[in-house]
Amino acid sequence: MSVYVAHRLFAAHDRALAADLADRLATKVGLNRVFLPFCDTDEEDLVAEVKGRRLFELDRERLGRLDAMVAILHGPSLDDGVCMEIGYAAASGIPVILLTTDFQTYSLTESGPRLEFPDPLLQAVATRIVRVATLETPTLPSAPPHSRFLDFQARNTAQTSTALDATVDALLALPDRAPRLPSSPAAIGTPVYVEASPYTTWGRDHLSKTCVDAGHTVVVPQRFAAPDPVAGALADLTAVCSAARLLADVSGPETPPGTALLIGAAAASGIRIAAFQPRPTFTHAHGREPNWRNLMIQYAADAHLDNSDAILSWLAA
Structure with missing residues (x-):
């Protein structure tokens, strides 16, 4: 099984979260079967005449030979690169697992159906959505006592760990690949x-x-x-x-x-x-x-x- 971990690249905590997920996946499917962008394309040391285009080509080449994708999405402003990768995978018949710890849900009208993400396309293409939206329960007072901030941090860390483990389990339980979405050469008059x-x-x-x-x-x-x-x-x-x-x-x-x-x-x-x-x-x-x-x-x-x-x-x- 070849797995692509799609995630926002531009902040250290996002990259660290994705690396944690990739490592947990690798212990189950093998180190060389997990692809983590930025890490595995080695952007900081990559030498290319047009570096951004080369990064795109490397990522798209890997998107063309996947068995599954796991994408990390949080909040109402979703990373556009990750969403593009999700669309590429979905149109290719690759199962996609979406992971979120967002405590909000969304709707297009005040009383409309609740959605996990602000655009229903994300929900429509997901093979499985892993949503862990609540913090872990507070721990008992410790000796010596921690500050309330460290206790709050621990609850968030535990929530994240639960979500990552649930995502690994969901990946291992994935069904076979779906058929590729139908497409045909454009004819005259095609819209x-x-x-x-x-x-x-x-x-x-x-x-x-x-x-x-x-x-x-x-x-x-x-x-x-x-x-x-x-x-x-x-x-x-x-x-x-x-x-x-x-x-x-x-x-x-x-x-x-x-x-x-x-x-x-x-x-x-x-x-x-x-x-x-x-x-x-x-x-x-x-x-x-x-x-x-x-x-x-x-x-x-x-x-x-x-x-x-x-x-x-x-x-x-």
């Missing part, structure tokens, strides 16, 4: 799937109108208005994997999680992808070229567009 960003004011109509005015049929997301958001999310995923193109607005502090997941699914399915972002924010890491988005999003996209004329040129190509 463009347009995914808007919830962070922008122009929304769906701005991008869709540009495509329609250019003579293209447009498909837009169903999951946010569907009575059953998870069923709507699965319909969106199927629509993307059978579209001619994906036009995705990646604006925001990060690419919205569902959008990132759809980009990953489209990349795995050979769908042409354009990322629309009129006002980019660049990120910088030692030895790496400036990136206008998470490198898994940036290099999965065939084009980076910033205005209507650029959209029209991409549609005509």
